[in-house]
Structure formats: C-alpha cells, structure tokens
Amino acid sequence: MIELQPPHWWEQLPVLTGAxxxxxxxxxxxxxxxFELLTDPRVSEFISDPPPSPAAFDxxxxxxxxxxxxxxxxxxxxxxxxxxxxxxxxxxxxxEPTFRxxxxxxxxxxxxxxxxxxxxxxxxxxxxxxxxxxxxxLEARAVVENGRGNRALEKLGAQGEAVLRKSFGHDxxxxxxxxxxxxxxxxxxxxxxxxxxxLKRQIANAIAATALSPKVRPSETPARPFPFFLTxxxxxEDK
Numbered sequence: 001m002i003e004l005q006p007p008h009w010w011e012q013l014p015v016l017t018g019a020x021x022x023x024x025x026x027x028x029x030x031x032x033x034x035f036e037l038l039t040d041p042r043v044s045e046f047i048s049d050p051p052p053s054p055a056a057f058d059x060x061x062x063x064x065x066x067x068x069x070x071x072x073x074x075x076x077x078x079x080x081x082x083x084x085x086x087x088x089x090x091x092x093x094x095x096e097p098t099f100r101x102x103x104x105x106x107x108x109x110x111x112x113x114x115x116x117x118x119x120x121x122x123x124x125x126x127x128x129x130x131x132x133x134x135x136x137x138l139e140a141r142a143v144v145e146n147g148r149g150n151r152a153l154e155k156l157g158a159q160g161e162a163v164l165r166k167s168f169g170h171d172x173x174x175x176x177x178x179x180x181x182x183x184x185x186x187x188x189x190x191x192x193x194x195x196x197x198x199l200k201r202q203i204a205n206a207i208a209a210t211a212l213s214p215k216v217r218p219s220e221t222p223a224r225p226f227p228f229f230l231t232x233x234x235x236x237e238d239k
Contacts, residue, residue, distance in 0.1 A: 009132060010071050016124040021117060023076040023090060023124050026064055030077050031057035033085040037109035046146040047107050047230045059226030064091075066225060071099070073229075074133075078108060078121045082204070087112055090125040091230055092133070100136040102129060105230030111206040113148065119188065122156055130181045137181070141167070141174040141231045153177045157186030168232050 008014075013025035026034075035057045037043065038050045051057045067073035073093035077086035088108035095101040104125065108118055129135040140158060142149040154160075158177035167174045179186075 006071060007132070009074065010069055013068065013074055013076065014128075014132075016076070016128060018120045018124050021078060021080045021120060023078060023121060023128075025068070026061050026075045026077040026086060026089065028058060028061055029084075030086040031055075031061060033087070034077075034089070037087060038089070038107055040110055042110045043107055046143045046149060047105070048228065048232045051226050051228055056226050059224050060228045063225035063227050067093075076121075076125060078112075078117065080112070080117060080206075087117075087206075088121070089230065090121060092125065092129050092135075092138075093229060095139065099133050101139070102133070102135045102137070103139045103141070103231070104129065105140070107230050109206075115206055117206075118152055119155070122152070123185065123188070126156070126179065126184060130184050135181065138179045140177040142177065143168055144173045144175060150175060150177075155186075155188070157183060174231075 016023040031054045035051065035054045038047070039052075044050055051060045061075075064073065064075040068075070071094070073091065076090045078088040078090065079086055089106065091105045092102050093104075095103055106118070106122065106125070108121075112118070126138060129138055140153055141164065142153060144150075144163075154177075156179065158179045160175055161178050162176040164174045164176055166172070
C-alpha cells in the first residue's frame, strides 16, 4: 500500500515573492503590528472582530500554524520590500476536505490602500491556491457596503454569484464572489498613465506611516489559540 505524503505547504508555507512585496507565513513577531493595523476602525469596519490585544494575536498566529499543519487553512503575512513586519493578511481555508473548494479573506493596513500592493499580493495568493493547493473554486465574501473590497474582487475576475442575507455579524448582508481555476489568471489591466516613480513614492510613504518601533515584549504565558477568519464563520474556542 502506498502511503501518501502531505503536501509540502503543510509543514511550512513557501515565501511568495513579487515585485514590491513578499507573502510569507504569519509569525509571532507580527502580532504587535497586526494588532495596531487591523484594529484601525477603517480596516476593522468590514472584517470579523479582530483579536482584541497583541496577546490574542499571538494566539491567532498559534492557531493559524495549527490549521496549516492540519491542511485546513493557511495564513500569509503581507510584507512590502523595505519592511520586516506584516502590514496585512491573506487567508485561504478549505470549504470541503479536499481543498478543491476554498474561501479567501484579506485585509491591509489603511496606509497601503490604493498603492497596488493589494492586487500584487492577491495574484500571488490566488496563484498559490490554484497551482500549489489545487483549488478548483475560490470563493470570497464581502459586506455589501464594502465598495473597495467588492471592486477589488471584480478587478481580479471574480464573478458575483449570490446575495447572502444576514450572513455577517447580526444583520449585515454579503456578496458571494467566486473565481474558477479555469478562468485564472484574469486579464489585469494596468492603470491609465501608470507612473512608476509616483507609485514608489506612495509605497515609501505608506511604509514610513506604518513603521513601528521595536518593542521589548515581556515574557508571558503562551497565548491560547484564537480562531480568527477575516470574513467570519468562526468564534474563539474555550479550550
């Protein structure tokens, strides 16, 4: 009998490298930065309630590593060139045991909106989903009022398929989007009159705006795992 080996990414996520950033596995040292950036009201308005403290983000990162090792969910940190810290997250989770149908969620620090960082990171994450994991259908949910998120999904070639009433929080409605492997990659168009120098300045300013001073973190009891998916569907465990 042939014993099947788990995919390589179950043991460690690869580093995905783009022109201006990397996607790598979220790490314990990202907790402080992610807490500061994802609890910004501009960011948290349309995502699940983020972990409420740096210690809770530690717990989330521990949980994310356990989920990756189980082959059920992966979590990439978005790290622009010139930074060591994460400025956002991309998550992929299986919606059925084979991971052929999956959902993704994403969030970036507000200073990096409209810099092109999202599209570059999204293409890397989707490439990984379709090529390395073997996803056939990649779904996304976005709150109806989240115009920025919905436009971003549409630009990536996602097709709107349903309106999900009262599917987020207590009464918020979401759009359901999907991308099929057979339609990936999309024909992404460059912005009109693209100016490389202008974009580089914008990204440099965003890096400066989000740069955090290194902090000495006191020793503490390891945080309990804290389940967290950006577009809902999970609650923290008591165990």
